[in-house]
Amino acid sequence: MYGEPGIGKSALLEEAVAESAGMTVLRATGIEMEAELAFAGLDELVRPVAGLIGRLPPVQARALRTALSLAEGPAPDQLTLGAATLTLLTDAAATTPVLVAVDDAHWLDEASTHALLFAFRRLQAEAVAVLITARNGEGCRFTEAHLPALTLAGLAPAAAAALVQRVAAIPTDSELFERLHRETAGNPLALLEAARTLRTCAGAAQEPDGPLPVGPRLTAAHAARLATLPEPSRRAATVAAAGYSGEASVLVAALHDLGLDSGALQALEAAKVLDLSGGKVRFVHPLLRAAAYHTAGPEGRREAHRALARALADTNGPANRDQWSWHLAAAAAGPDACAASALGETAARARDRGALPAALRAYERAADLAPLPVDQGRYLLAAAEVAQLAGRGDRALVLADAATRTTDDAAVRAGAAGLRSQILLVRQPPRRVHDQLVDMASGLEAAQAAPLLVAAAGAACMGGAILQARVTADRAFALSRTGETAVFDHSAAVMRAHTMMLAGERREAAAVLGHCEEFLTATDPLSIGVEVTSFSAMDLMWLERFSTARTLLERAVRCARRIGASERLVPYLTVLADTQLRTGYWDDAYASASEGAALAGEIGQPVLQAYAISTLARMEAAQGRAAECLEHARQFRELLRGRGAELVSPYMEAALGLLELGTGKDSEAAARLNDLQQQLVRVGLREPTVLQHQSDLIEACLAAGDASGARATLAELAGQVQQAPSRWGLAVSARCRGLVEADEDAYAEALRHHEQLPDPFAKARTELAYGRFLRRQRKRGAARRPLIAARRTFERLRADPWTALAERELRAAGFETPIRRSPEPFTLTERETQVAALVIKGHTNREVAATLFLSEKTVEYHLRRIYTKLSVRSRVELARCLAIDARRA
Known part of the structure; x- marks a missing residue:
């Protein structure tokens, strides 16, 4: 629910909570002064069900405990923390429906907001209801997420009149009431405040030019209410407003430091300014807190923060130390080395807990307070590094530049240069x-x-x-x-x-x-640069050391999943998908590429997202799924527009060329692939195994009647293979020689090389070409064997256009045995494909949920849909249907 202050958002939320009998209610309220405290909102929300954290998958439990300062550990990844929040909510709803009520979400700390948004977006089949209130125009992340929304408007005159009559006898047909309704625009809180003011200060209504204390002047009305209190109570209200946690014991200690006693708090409670129930100090309305803080003046606010800092100085626990450091910072009237150092430690703790927005603000404030230029530079560089991790590259560049302008320290300047290079690379x-x-x-x-x-x-x-x-x-x-x-x-x-x-x-x-x-x-892959693992695995793949590449990548994926390192997981998954595609594990490749593309989109890695999408498109092209391939091509171009990633864009052109070749658009395929070849010559790419498109170009040229073009491309390919032999190059150049020169021995040579190459699609295409050659040589009996083998492989890979070609050749060779069709699994969505690929490997629903950052209920929902679509009833039947060995990990 959205609306202006006082419109009734909180009242409606309270009404929903009152009507939630039989539900577990989880509540959190955003408070302006706590917006800097990482995970304060999440901690408040999940506290009633914190006992369930131990039931979460270990990596999620560790992430949540670390974020909530229940345990120490490495910084939790945002996706893992969001998945942990989702799992906790769904576990809580397993026996009793859950109502999540978040009030004043515009003041919720960013770290909590990220985790909750991740969970809320993925609620699908769970017994969890979510109600959120936020002010209009506050830049709330929940607003930006486009969740279903209700915007509250002011009360109609009749409803406004009924409300005003509760507090003041103002005739509803009078000019005064009309003015009251007009100037409040029906805002319920403004109506009540103005009516009470008019009741006690009737003269105010008679001022011809004097505005009523309503609308945007609500805070001023609260300040006037505080002004009537004794001076000790006003000072106590300022201290209470300056506090972060609302702990009564800390507030009382701060008041004693100022020579005030707890009687000032009781006076504020009696005046209906504070609520002291439950050992917490709360203002009865956020605007009262704002008025108490901002009307105190700069020195009054600094005095309050100094007192609170002294009250927290000897306390233990990271949460109290973080509050202490922020109070020191707020109390500083200028550079302060102690406050800067304390905030630096707070920032490091926030970073280690995965609260990157809080860490960024703390480092920036530490730089403001540091008296020495070298310390300012170090804090600014640390802030820049955190901003980059948080996906705020523009801010990171500004901070890195500021760090180098601030100090000549060699380490700072080198660090800023390295950081700038990483950011510029993708921008x-x-x-x-x-x-x-x-x-x-x-x-x-x-x-x-x-x-x-x-x-x-x-x-x-x-x-x-x-x-x-x-x-x-x-x-x-x-x-x-x-x-x-x-x-x-x-x-x-x-x-x-x-x-x-x-x-x-x-x-x-x-x-x-x-x-x-x-x-x-x-070496632990997470302890070295991501480019070391990704580039080396890619090179090993091109060198056809597939087993080593897969071992390296699968280990890296496991390590990244274990700690939830999503930024590392994306490049590992994208290269792994390419490796799986080249070795015939197409279902695994589709699942890996789908997951990689989705994660890259979540965390803002467009080039890697495009690479993953191109892998999906290559499979869709081979399988003749034109609509999906073309849609992925559109997404691909949108992602790379203006980025100049000229060694990534060819992957999609190769996929589209294969689609056109397989679906009979030979001239279009030849033109596209020839343009691609010329582009690669210009950029200096000399390794044919990178894109593997030249054999497609040769076939397309022959089918389009361009024999000279086919011979020229074959000569170029053969020269590259002779200079740097590869099994793929030797096999496909021999196949293409058989096509161009009608050489039977070349096909036999190609098949010998294929025996050493774990690429069933490439081998089947050679078998298809060989069988077609034998049939045209009137060796129909000999043609059947390679054609049957090709058709079997194409059918298993669901490469429908190529299956149809093999069947046509078999019929021409006089082979009329009925063709048995396997079920078509790619009526499944990408998410269903990911779930299916993990389920048939033996993962439980809970393990699948943890891996894909879903809830267990959502996995069950997808699995039911998979079973229905594929007409299977068990995981064993599902594995058989998808033609994947379920024993492979």
Whole structure:
């Protein structure tokens, strides 16, 4: 519910709570002074069901306990914390329906808001009702999330009259009531406040030019109410308003520090300013708190914060230490080293708990208070790093620039340069980023310059400047080996190998990666740069060391899932999906790519999201699912528009070329793939296993009647394969030689190479081409064997256009055995495919929910729909239907 202050949002919420008999009610109220306290709102909301945290999946339980300061641990990932909140709510609703009531959500701390929004968006089949109130125009994240909303308007005259009559005898047909209703716009709180004021100050209504104390002047009306209180009570009200937690014991200690006693609180309770029930101090209305704080004046507010800081100085626990540091900061009239240091510690705790917005504000305020430029720079750099983690790249750049302007400290300047390079990489045209980073690296010491050059080489690769990337990667590698110890820097080595692969230096890349393999397999993937694991796995995939690549990636995925490291999980999943696709595990690949694309969209990684979507499109193209492939192509182009990611965009062109080839649009396929080939020649990509499109181009040219184009492409492919042999290259170049030259021995050679290559789709296409060749040579009996094998593989992969081609050739070869069709699983949505892929591997519904950041009820909902769509009744039948070995982990 949205509306202006006093419109009745809280009253309606209270009415809903009063009518919630038989439900578990979980409540939280946003308070302006607590907006800086990370997870204050979440803690208040889940406290009644905190006993259920132990039942959550371990990674979720750890995340929630860490966020709520119930235990110490590494920073919880936002997605894991959101999933933990979702699981806790659904567990609480397992036996009794739950009502979640959040009042004044515009004042809820950001960390709590992120976790709750994640959970609320995913409520689907659970017995959980959610009611939220927020003010209009406050920039509330719940408003921005486009949840179902009700905007409250003012009361109609008749309802307003009934309300006013409760507190003042104002004739409802009088000019005074009309003026009252007009100036309040029917706002219930304004009506009541103004009516009470008019009752005690009747002259105010007679002032011809004097406005009534209503509407936006509600706070002023509350201030006038406080002004009638004794001076000790007003000071006590200021201290209470300055407090963060509302703990009565802390407030009483602060009052004693100022020479006041608890009698001042009782006086405020008697005046209906405070509510002292339950050991907490609460203002009866938020506007009373605002009035008590803001009318005290700067020195009065600082006095209150000093008293509260002294009251908290000797207390234990991270929550109290955080409050103490913020009170010190609010009490400071200028630079204050003690307050800055305390806020720095608070920021570090918030960061470790995953409360990135709170950490960012604390670091920024610490920089404001730090008296020394070097400390200011360090706090600003820490704030920039947190802003980047929180997905606020623009703010991170501003803070990094401020850090370098503030101090000449070498560590700060190097850290800011490295951070700037990471942010620019995904925000500006990659080639421009390369030039900027190379300029930044010039003149720096080797230890500072090498990481910038590694990032610069990566940017050049993304931008399609492969030869330039090769030169820059060599410089980074050389710098990483300088110095007395000549330490082999694996980031630089992996980047060097990556550029070698793209430039067609396959043997050299394999040699460099060979030096890194022991390090890669023995090191925790989360302890090294994400590019080290991702690029090395990608290169291993292109080198056809599929087992090593999958082992590396699957271990990295498990590690990332264990701690909920979603930013690491996305690149691991996208490369894993590509590897699974190339080795015939298409259902697994579709699930991995779907999950990777969804997560990348959640956390703002558009290039990786596009890469994952291109993998989906390649499978859809092979399976003839044109509408889905074209929709993914549209999304892909939208994601990459203006980014200049010229080594990512070819993946989608290759997928669309395959779609056109498989669906009989031979001329269109030839034109598209020829344009793609020319583009790749221009950017310097010389490794054919990267896109694997040249065999499609050769087939399309032949089908479109362009024999010379097919021969030219075959010659280029054969030359690349001869220079740097690969099993795929040897197999498909032999197949294409058979197509172009009608050479039976070439097909036999291709099939021998396919026996060493775990790519069933590529092998089946060779079998199809061989069978077609034999049939046209009038060897119909010999043609049936490769054609039957091809049809069997295409059918298992659900590559329908290619299955149809194989069947047509079989009929032409005189083979009329009826074709048995397997069920079509891709009537499933992407989310259902992800659920199915995990379920058939033996995961429980609870494990699937934890992996996909869903609730268990939602997993059950999807599983019921899967069973219905596929006409199966058990997990065993589901595994058989999807043609995946359920024993594979």
